[in-house]
Amino acid sequence: MSSHRLPGHPFVAYRNSTLHIENVALDALIADHGTPLFVYSKASMLSALAAYQRGLAGRNVQICYAMKANSTLGVLQVFVQAGCGFDIVSGGELDRVLAAGGDAQKVIFSGVGKTTAEMRQALAAGIGCFNVESEAELAVLSSVAVSAGLCANVSIRVNPNVDPKTHPYISTGLKDNKFGVAHEDALRIYQYAASLEGLRVTGIDCHIGSQITDSTPYLDAMDRVLDLVDAIEASGIALQHIDFGGGLGINYHQDTPPEADMLWQQLLAKVDARGHGGKKLMIEPGRSLVGNAGVCVTEVLYLKPGEHKNFCIIDAAMNDLPRPAMYQAFHTIVPLTANPAREAPTLYDVVGPVCESGDWIGRDRKLSVHAGEYLAVLSAGAYCTSMASNYNTRGRAAEVLVDDADARLIRRRETSQDQMRQEILA
Ligand SMILES: *Cc1c(COP(=O)(O)O)cnc(C)c1O
Numbered sequence: 371m372s373s374h375r376l377p378g379h380p381f382v383a384y385r386n387s388t389l390h391i392e393n394v395a396l397d398a399l400i401a402d403h404g405t406p407l408f409v410y411s412k413a414s415m416l417s418a419l420a421a422y423q424r425g426l427a428g429r430n431v432q433i434c435y436a437m438k439a440n441s442t443l444g445v446l447q448v449f450v451q452a453g454c455g456f457d458i459v460s461g462g463e464l465d466r467v468l469a470a471g472g473d474a475q476k477v478i479f480s481g482v483g484k485t486t487a488e489m490r491q492a493l494a495a496g497i498g499c500f501n502v503e504s505e506a507e508l509a510v511l512s513s514v515a516v517s518a519g520l521c522a523n524v525s526i527r528v529n530p531n532v533d534p535k536t537h538p539y540i541s542t543g544l545k546d547n548k549f550g551v552a553h554e555d556a557l558r559i560y561q562y563a564a565s566l567e568g569l570r571v572t573g574i575d576c577h578i579g580s581q582i583t584d585s586t587p588y589l590d591a592m593d594r595v596l597d598l599v600d601a602i603e604a605s606g607i608a609l610q611h612i613d614f615g616g617g618l619g620i621n622y623h624q625d626t627p628p629e630a631d632m633l634w635q636q637l638l639a640k641v642d643a644r645g646h647g648g649k650k651l652m653i654e655p656g657r658s659l660v661g662n663a664g665v666c667v668t669e670v671l672y673l674k675p676g677e678h679k680n681f682c683i684i685d686a687a688m689n690d691l692p693r694p695a696m697y698q699a700f701h702t703i704v705p706l707t708a709n710p711a712r713e714a715p716t717l718y719d720v721v722g723p724v725c726e727s728g729d730w731i732g733r734d735r736k737l738s739v740h741a742g743e744y745l746a747v748l749s750a751g752a753y754c755t756s757m758a759s760n761y762n763t764r765g766r767a768a769e770v771l772v773d774d775a776d777a778r779l780i781r782r783r784e785t786s787q788d789q790m791r792q793e794i795l796a
Contacts, residue, residue: 376704378621379662379748381411387708389665389746393775396667396746397706403768404783405744406686407667408755410440412773414663415448415751418630422655425634429651432498434478436616436656437463439752444771444780445660446470455498457616457654461488464495474498478613478652480527480577482507482548489514489522499523499652501575501613503550508563515568524563525573525613528556530594534579534587534617550576553594560602571607573652574599577615580657583627585636588617592637596644612641613652620661622749623700630658657752664751666691666767667706670743671723680718682737684745687722688729689761691747691754695728703732706744713738720745724762755781760789 434455455476529550619627668686693699715736765784
């Protein structure tokens with residue numbers, strides 16, 4: 371049996387010319403589940419997690435999967451079973467963690483716009499820590515906690531003002547974006563937090579961006595955060611943990627992000643050299659745990675030749691795979707069946723059926739395909755189904771979790787009835 375692995379996707383390979391995830395042939399899933407279909411490799415998620423676990427071995431560490439990357443219950447279960455905590459950004463995400471069997475004490479709550487209802491919900495559930503992003507939020511959280519007769523553990527998200535050199539929409543640690551508090555204000559805001567009755571200051575937090583493929587911004591951010599740790603502790607406020615966020619990139623297309631274990635070796639050397647190696651470490655990886663664990667299988671509906679462009683129209687669209695429309699992101703697109711005897715490939719824009727010119731999935735791709743055949747969009751595990759919408763009244767795609775040779779449906783395809791359920795005829 372011939373086997374051909376795809377670089378950067380260790381659990382996706384052609385075997386006898388058919389694309390497999392682990393030991394499941396993707397074409398075999400189409401008859402049961404239809405397309406577009408998201409398929410995830412459990413082994414890929416666990417192997418990505420293992421790289422962090424190796425890098426942080428022997429440390430007091432809590433890995434909190436940033437579940438906005440992919441919040442499907444069956445995916446959350448993989449991380450619950452692996453002992454992870456969760457980084458949440460809404461009350462809805464907390465409901466999902468609990469529905470998946472997650473431990474509320476291992477939940478940290480990030481985000482600039484938590485409502486008082488979400489604060490009450492999270493306090494009642496007994497989450498581990500709130501990552502607070504402004505002075506105003508500190509005051510509100512304190513009063514919510516006091517009126518509930520509880521005390522909220524907080525860490526403050528500081529903005530280290532380093533450029534992660536990623537897309538501007540996923541860069542979060544620069545001065546002029548909405549996240550965190552400015553480095554120069556942090557000490558004063560920590561003192562304010564420590565004065566509030568309903569709060570217990572436990573840590574410090576930062577998160578500088580997403581799809582970061584260079585270790586330099588991380589190393590710079592760690593220095594900036596440790597400067598603040600020193601200053602805050604010198605002012606008499608003890609910190610128990612350092613939360614260093616997420617953001618590590620994956621290989622979409624010729625990207626070469628550092629390996630999580632190598633990156634953490636470098637970061638820990640800094641933490642140790644500056645005398646903070648005894649502190650608890652928290653991290654919030656999202657994309658790097660799930661991004662390359664998923665593919666989206668889609669059918670070629672029509673080929674439409676044009677004067678300047680040829681279009682390959684598929685049954686997946688921007689409502690299923692929003693990243694190209696949102697960030698001009700690149701996803702590798704490959705045929706489900708490799709056929710080297712085919713005619714020479716043609717250059718296509720691969721587009722979906724949604725009525726928007728922005729509905730493209732890949733531009734200028736060389737493909738040798740026919741209508742009725744299938745393609746796989748790679749790196750579809752992160753920020754795809756969790757960002758999916760019903761635009762054009764398209765139902766959300768079905769999702770399958772693969773574990774070795776076992777393939778399990780973890781989300782049924784959404785029907786029109788599902789979509790209309792909350793609506794009321796006037
Ligand atoms: C989105 C987010 C993460 C995860 O980012 P990835 O790039 O997916 O690793 C972590 N922490 C916070 C606060 C976030 O908003």
